[in-house]
Amino acid sequence: MNRRRGISLIEMIVVIGASSIILMVGAGMLHTLMRSERVATESLVHATNHARLAEQFRDDIHAASNATIEGEPGADYALQITNPNAAEISYSQQGRLLVRKETVATQPPRHEQFQLPADVRIRFAIDESGPQKIADLSWNFADDDTTTNAERAARPPLNPLKIEAVIGKDHRFQEATP
Template sequence: MKTMPRPISGRRPPRGISLIELLMAMGGVSLVITSSAMLLHGVMRAQSESRRFFDDERTSARLARQFRADVHAAAQVGAQVAAPAGERLVAFTLPDGQTIEYRHTADRRQIQRRLLAAGNPTPTGREDYPFASACAAVVTVAEKQIHLELGAEGADGELAPPGVVRPPRTPAEAKRKPPALVVEAVLGRDLRFLPARDGEAQP
């Protein structure tokens, strides 16, 4: 007569995963995914702000070079101390009669350089200098010294005094520094090395 094998003592019968354990596992996975997404979003936002910062730096350098070159090549200048948004900041007249004007756009995020032929109000060329955030722009003239300054806006939209910054319009703008640029140049500096025309005095 055969005897049945006795069950091994201490061995538990197999069982499935309970609903509570499954929910806990899903919650842990969701937490990891959410944390990873937030970290990735933060990294992407930091990269975007870094690109904007370096774009502003390159734009500022490009504007400074061009503005200084225009001042040095100009024969005459007509400027406003503080121009409303969208209006002309300054205009330079070249020896050949062409006019170069700088404008601050209405959204206050861009400086435009326009080239106009003599007697023609339609621009024959234009170059844009866009910035990531709004800024104030002021051009001042003291005899032959031309001064361009870009910086933070004050409450009235004009250039704010040092240390005074307009409240940001958006949270992203609060983390973004407005462009800061100061350019000084001597009017007609390049013309000193040109021979004077008949009947004209050397500048």
């Protein structure tokens, strides 16, 4: 009986081909896994940032004695808030950042920044139609003439954000002084 020793060239090619297919599928899955992890991390960072912004904005508006909008949406657009303790707070957009600046007469100014998604435009509004003044901060994508359809399609999904708060809510139970 003739015994075979070793492996043939055909067998070796089949093994190399099968292992290369397995490696390609594994590399593709690893790439997909890393991309989904990056997207999940970005979503978590944005969600945490949005929650922090909403809490800070509501606290500022509830403690405010007055709030005004200065400028038009664009370069010098800001929400100015005055507190009874002589603090001046302003919210303004600077590129991909929403900057909160708090100025108290006896202390150095305090800055806080909130990261915004790309191509987002901030809007401020004050509604005085009801019994209480309501301030809101909202955002949506800034679509201008230079934004192409391909850029719009490549954007990550973004839910519009709207934060509303009653101006001076923390002072509603204080007695009026004569």
